[in-house]
Amino acid sequence: MLEGAKLIGAxxxxxxxxxxxxxxxxxxxxxxxxxxxxxxxxxxxxxxAISGFALTEATALFASMTASLTLSVS
Known part of the structure; x- marks a missing residue:
């Protein structure tokens, strides 16, 4: 059950x-x-435009970090 919740969160x-x-x-x-x-x-x-790209890409990095941290929690 916990594994499924982690996958849904990621x-x-x-x-x-x-x-x-x-x-x-x-x-x-x-x-x-x-x-x-x-x-x-x-x-x-x-x-x-470069500033806009950087802020937008930061959102992607935060999302991938959140997903990896969600999967690594035991």
């Missing part, structure tokens, strides 16, 4: 991966639209 923690993929796509899309509207801000927007 699976629920990995659902955040879908949100990460959506977030990265959103950051890319918004940057593309912004550069298309104002090309002179491309360098500044690149820095903002």
């Amino acid at each position: 699976g629920a923690a990995t659902i955040a991966s879908a949100g990460v993929v959506t977030g990265i796509g959103n950051v890319s899309s918004v940057r593309l639209h912004s550069v298309a509207r104002n090309p002179s801000l491309a360098k500044q927007l690149f820095g903002y």
Whole structure:
């Protein structure tokens, strides 16, 4: 019973991966639209996009860490 609950918890923690993929796509899309509207801000927007990617990827790392910790609890 406990093993099944651990697997369900780890699976629920990995659902955040879908949100990460959506977030990265959103950051890319918004940057593309912004550069298309104002090309002179491309360098500044690149820095903002990298920050957005980093924060989004941090969510994926926290989710995978949570899933691995859930599975390693005895």
